[in-house]
Structure formats: C-alpha cells, structure tokens
Amino acid sequence: MELNFSLNGKPITLEIAPSDILLDVLRKAGMKSVKRGCNEGFCGACAVLIDGKPRNSCIVMAAHCESSEIITVEGMGTPDHPHPLQQAFVDHGATQCGYCNPGSLIAAKALLDRNSHPTTDEVKLALDGNLCRCTGYVKRIEAVLAAAPKMKKHLANTGGSK
Amino acid sequence: MLKNLANYYFPRSLDDAGSILSEKQTKNVIIAGGTAVSLLRDQTIDGLVDLKYLPLVFIKETVAGYSIGAMTTAQEVFQSSALSGPVGDLIRKAAGNIGSTLIRNSVTVGGNLVSVFPWSDLPPAFLALDAAVVSRHEKRNRTIPLMKLYSTHPRNILKHGEIVTEIKIPKASPNSATAFTKFSKTKNDYAIVDVAVRICLKNKKVFEAAIALSAISKLPMRARQLIA
Numbered sequence: 001m002e003l004n005f006s007l008n009g010k011p012i013t014l015e016i017a018p019s020d021i022l023l024d025v026l027r028k029a030g031m032k033s034v035k036r037g038c039n040e041g042f043c044g045a046c047a048v049l050i051d052g053k054p055r056n057s058c059i060v061m062a063a064h065c066e067s068s069e070i071i072t073v074e075g076m077g078t079p080d081h082p083h084p085l086q087q088a089f090v091d092h093g094a095t096q097c098g099y100c101n102p103g104s105l106i107a108a109k110a111l112l113d114r115n116s117h118p119t120t121d122e123v124k125l126a127l128d129g130n131l132c133r134c135t136g137y138v139k140r141i142e143a144v145l146a147a148a149p150k151m152k153k154h155l156a157n158t159g160g161s162k
Numbered sequence: 163m164l165k166n167l168a169n170y171y172f173p174r175s176l177d178d179a180g181s182i183l184s185e186k187q188t189k190n191v192i193i194a195g196g197t198a199v200s201l202l203r204d205q206t207i208d209g210l211v212d213l214k215y216l217p218l219v220f221i222k223e224t225v226a227g228y229s230i231g232a233m234t235t236a237q238e239v240f241q242s243s244a245l246s247g248p249v250g251d252l253i254r255k256a257a258g259n260i261g262s263t264l265i266r267n268s269v270t271v272g273g274n275l276v277s278v279f280p281w282s283d284l285p286p287a288f289l290a291l292d293a294a295v296v297s298r299h300e301k302r303n304r305t306i307p308l309m310k311l312y313s314t315h316p317r318n319i320l321k322h323g324e325i326v327t328e329i330k331i332p333k334a335s336p337n338s339a340t341a342f343t344k345f346s347k348t349k350n351d352y353a354i355v356d357v358a359v360r361i362c363l364k365n366k367k368v369f370e371a372a373i374a375l376s377a378i379s380k381l382p383m384r385a386r387q388l389i390a
C-alpha cells in the first residue's frame with residue numbers, strides 16, 4: 001500500500017506493507033536518527049513527532065501516519081546550523097554514547113515548541129519517557145533549560161520554522 | 163507482528179467502521195492508540211480499522227458530569243483544564259500515571275478501558291467514579307456500566323464489531339473527595355497496585371465510599387468488603 005505523509009516538512013510517498021512499523025519505515029527512508037532501543041515502548045530512543053506529539057515510533061503502525069506530519073532529528077538542525085537544543089546538549093555535556101539523544105531532543109523540542117519558559121519539573125516530565133544509561137539525567141535537564149530562552153531568536157532566524 | 167495483515171482502513175463514520183468490523187469472511191480489528199495492537203503477534207488478523215478520523219476526541223462537561231471520547235489520548239486527559247474538582251482530579255491523576263509522556267501521547271481512553279491489562283490505570287479510576295461506557299453496534303448505541311464491563315473481560319461483554327465511543331462519568335455528590343495512588347517500582351513502570359478512592363460525607367459521616375483496586379487481580383475490582 002501507499003503511505004503519504006510529510007517528513008521533516010516535505011511531502012513523501014512510500015510503498016509499505018500494512019503491517020510495517022513506523023520505526024522501520026523511517027529508518028529505511030534514511031532517517032537513521034530514529035534509534036531502536038527496546039522496540040517495545042519503554043526507552044524512548046525511537047521518539048519522533050507525529051502531528052506535533054512525541055510518540056514512540058516502535059509501537060506506531062506506519063499506515064496510521066497517513067496524511068500526518070512527522071519530524072525526526074534530521075529535520076531539526078544540521079552540524080552547521082544546529083537547533084538550540086542540539087547546541088545546548090553539546091555545551092552542557094548532555095551526551096555520552098549519544099544513543100538516547102535523538103529521542104530526548106524530540107521530546108524536548110515538543111516541550112519548547114509549546115512552552116518557552118519551562119520549569120525544571122516540566123522538563124523532567126516532558127523527558128520522562130527517554131531513558132539515558134550514560135549521562136545521569138541532570139545535564140540534559142540543564143541543557144533544555146539553557147536552550148529555552150534561545151528559541152525565540154532561532155524561530156526568527158529560521159523564518160518561524162521550528 | 164501482524165504477519166498476514168492485508169488491509170488498513172480509515173472509516174469516515176462509526177457505521178462504516180461497524181460494517182467493516184462485522185465482515186464475516188475477514189478478521190478486522192479496531193486500532194486506537196496502537197500501543198497494544200502494534201505489539202501483537204497474531205497471524206489471524208486480516209485488517210486493522212483505525213478510528214483516527216472519527217469524532218471521538220473530546221472532553222465535555224455536561225449537567226450529568228463529564229463525557230470523554232474514546233479516542234482522546236491519556237495525555238490530553240492528563241493536561242485537560244476542563245477536568246477539575248474531585249472527579250476531574252481523580253481522572254487526570256490516573257491518566258498522568260500511565261507510562262511516560264511518549265506513551266500517553268499514543269494510549270487512548272477507549273483502548274485503555276477495553277484492553278484492560280492488570281496494570282491499566284484508567285479502569286480503577288473510572289470504576290471508583292461509577293462511570294459507564296457508551297458503545298455502538300449495528301447502528302445502535304448502548305450504555306454499559308463499568309461494574310458490568312469488568313464483571314468478566316470486556317471482550318465477553320462487547321459484541322463482535324462493537325465500538326466503545328465514549329465514557330460518561332457522573333458528578334460526585336456534594337462533600338466528596340477522591341484520591342488515586344499508583345505503586346510501582348519506578349515512575350513509568352507498570353503498577354504493582356493502583357488504588358482509587360471516592361468518599362462522600364453527610365452530617366460528618368461517611369455516607370458513601372467507593373474503593374477500586376487494580377493490578378492485584380486479572381481485572382480491576384471494587385473492594386466491597388472494606389466498607390463496614
């Protein structure tokens with residue numbers, strides 16, 4: 001069957017099987033930021049934005065995403081022009097092995113897209129589904145809090161595209 | 163994996179969904195948030211019927227109480243400003259205890275109520291509140307009190323192709339209070355036990371008490387013996 005959706009702002013059509021899982025379809029489409037950790041909804045490494053909501057792509061049927069807008073880390077920033085969250089993760093040492101980072105960045109982006117002044121508790125809640133075995137959680141909270149005030153300028157620079 | 167899945171449907175009306183679900187030659191199953199369905203290993207399912215385009219996402223306050231659409235997500239319930247007071251707080255607290263933010267953005271109220279795993283957090287809250295689901299089957303609606311829905315597994319109560327469309331939660335009597343506690347190893351682990359309580363005072367005495375428990379038995383239950 002055909003699946004039509006928007007991937008990182010561009011319309012795309014893919015040939016999929018009805019039983020395909022979104023995680024596999026995205027990775028096959030080249031979105032290697034989408035990581036497979038537990039493959040059952042517990043770790044958050046596979047998180048992507050589906051119509052603005054961060055969800056675990058390992059437990060979403062690909063066919064369900066017909067006409068949806070999907071954002072992965074590939075759509076957030078580039079090494080030359082990182083998203084404020086990506087820069088803050090680097091600056092604050094919120095990354096070690098890096099495997100959890102794409103999922104955490106997506107969950108953090110969902111938060112900052114609707115709340116530019118989050119409290120520490122709001123950051124903790126927004127990232128409660130993203131396990132990290134390396135950094136010990138503190139640094140990524142600092143990173144998200146540091147990125148928040150930079151979002152306004154980022155939006156202005158990117159012409160409003162989040 | 164749903165190895166033999168051949169079709170994925172997006173019905174535009176409840177009755178269209180109903181007729182796809184009642185087809186005799188093929189086994190078609192509802193998919194809501196998909197958090198349970200996507201993990202199934204089942205070679206007998208031919209089609210999935212996705213309710214995403216049906217108008218089942220709502221949280222309304224009516225004269226009788228609250229009404230929540232079956233496709234409303236746990237996260238929408240958790241963050242809803244329409245739910246307040248003892249009844250609303252209990253519902254929001256239970257929804258906020260489901261898994262993680264990422265899970266709550268997928269899990270739907272209808273899916274959580276119908277699949278009812280021992281760890282499901284919404285059923286005990288709604289049981290303590292004397293709620294009832296509304297369902298549609300063969301172009302007719304019926305109301306099923308939760309006490310009945312959980313007297314056995316809901317799959318034995320719901321008919322083949324029956325769709326839960328909303329849950330209705332009555333207003334609490336004046337002077338009511340509620341509480342919800344989930345005991346689990348970590349914040350986003352499954353419950354070891356859930357306790358949902360609603361009490362109502364009259365003349366400084368407990369006039370009504372409802373205590374619902376889950377995760378300690380196969381199905382959520384109301385604790386009757388505790389009431390003296």
Ligand SMILES: Cc1cc2nc3c(=O)[nH]c(=O)nc-3n(C[C@H](O)[C@H](O)[C@H](O)COP(=O)(O)OP(=O)(O)OC[C@H]3O[C@@H](n4cnc5c(N)ncnc54)[C@H](O)[C@@H]3O)c2cc1C
Nearest residue numbers: 041192194195196197198199261270272273274282283326
């Ligand atoms: C990692 C993980 C952690 C979780 N943690 C928790 C937790 O802590 N607490 C908790 O309560 N839940 C938790 N869940 C969710 C729970 O286990 C179920 O997966 C979830 O409640 C199912 O809801 P859904 O909307 O995703 O339903 P689906 O997977 O889409 O459907 C589940 C079943 O219900 C049927 N169904 C769905 N909607 C309807 C309807 N409207 N009418 C009739 N039948 C319907 C489907 O046909 C299917 O049989 C967790 C899930 C995962 C994967």
Ligand code: FES
Nearest residue numbers: 037038039044058
């Ligand atoms: S890989 Fe999806 S939650 Fe772990």
Ligand code: FES
Nearest residue numbers: 096098132133134
């Ligand atoms: S940096 Fe290694 S899991 Fe988070």
